[in-house]
Amino acid sequence: MADAAALKRQAAEAAFADLEEGINLGIGTGSTAEAFIRVLGEHVRAGFKVAGVATSQRTDRLCRELGIPMRTLDELPILDVTVDGADEVDGKLRLIKGGGGALLREKIVAHASAKMIVIADETKRVETLGAFPLPIEVNGFGLTATFLSIRRIAETMGLSGEIILRKVGDDPFITDSGHLILDASFGRIPDPEAMSAALHAVPGIVEHGLFIGMCSEAVLAGPNGVERLKS
Numbered sequence: 001m002a003d004a005a006a007l008k009r010q011a012a013e014a015a016f017a018d019l020e021e022g023i024n025l026g027i028g029t030g031s032t033a034e035a036f037i038r039v040l041g042e043h044v045r046a047g048f049k050v051a052g053v054a055t056s057q058r059t060d061r062l063c064r065e066l067g068i069p070m071r072t073l074d075e076l077p078i079l080d081v082t083v084d085g086a087d088e089v090d091g092k093l094r095l096i097k098g099g100g101g102a103l104l105r106e107k108i109v110a111h112a113s114a115k116m117i118v119i120a121d122e123t124k125r126v127e128t129l130g131a132f133p134l135p136i137e138v139n140g141f142g143l144t145a146t147f148l149s150i151r152r153i154a155e156t157m158g159l160s161g162e163i164i165l166r167k168v169g170d171d172p173f174i175t176d177s178g179h180l181i182l183d184a185s186f187g188r189i190p191d192p193e194a195m196s197a198a199l200h201a202v203p204g205i206v207e208h209g210l211f212i213g214m215c216s217e218a219v220l221a222g223p224n225g226v227e228r229l230k231s
């Protein structure tokens with residue numbers, strides 16, 4: 001049976017195969033996105049022309065190390081495609097993202113792209129979003145008030161569960177944009193659109209990891225090959 005790394009590579013190669021030369025490309029964050037970056041790097045070294053915009057400092061560093069030409073989103077504000085990973089994808093191509101802590105820049109880059117392609121192994125495909133804790137990027141100011149607002153939203157929707165501050169060792173995890181992450185284990189989220197709208201109404205929340213109406217295709221690799229879900 002193919003191991004996880006091989007499946008990520010398989011999804012990455014399948015996504016790359018559909019890309020046209022000369023595009024402006026958003027490049028995601030995480031281990032599957034990293035597999036894609038390595039595939040892309042090999043093709044760039046063989047002469048493939050592309051301009052990349054990274055969704056995180058970590059991605060930007062790796063892309064530059066591999067010789068992929070990189071620009072900022074301000075230099076290239078209109079992108080053709082973004083290729084990124086996901087923590088969960090459902091049948092309507094709604095996603096949970098942010099396990100790697102890059103959700104804000106991932107969402108900004110995906111929104112600037114005509115198309116978002118998600119690559120993943122098939123274990124990321126779910127019936128209902130929410131088994132993976134929902135990452136919520138928050139401002140450090142008023143953290144407790146924001147935490148209580150999130151808990152109230154969950155209660156209103158009949159959900160409960162832990163909301164924890166993401167940490168690295170003893171210290172809070174700080175995002176590339178200088179914010180904090182709260183990971184909310186709500187369990188299954190029956191109405192992701194309503195949850196998204198309610199979270200967006202809380203001023204202390206900078207962004208959340210529900211990606212709705214953004215993904216146009218998911219390329220999912222499993223032991224029996226690659227499956228494509230399209231919107």
Ligand SMILES: O=C(CO)[C@H](O)[C@H](O)COP(=O)(O)O
Binds near residue numbers: 029097103106
């Ligand atoms: O959203 C992300 C980072 O913020 C990642 O795309 C997501 O966490 C999936 O990561 P991996 O490919 O390592 O499973």
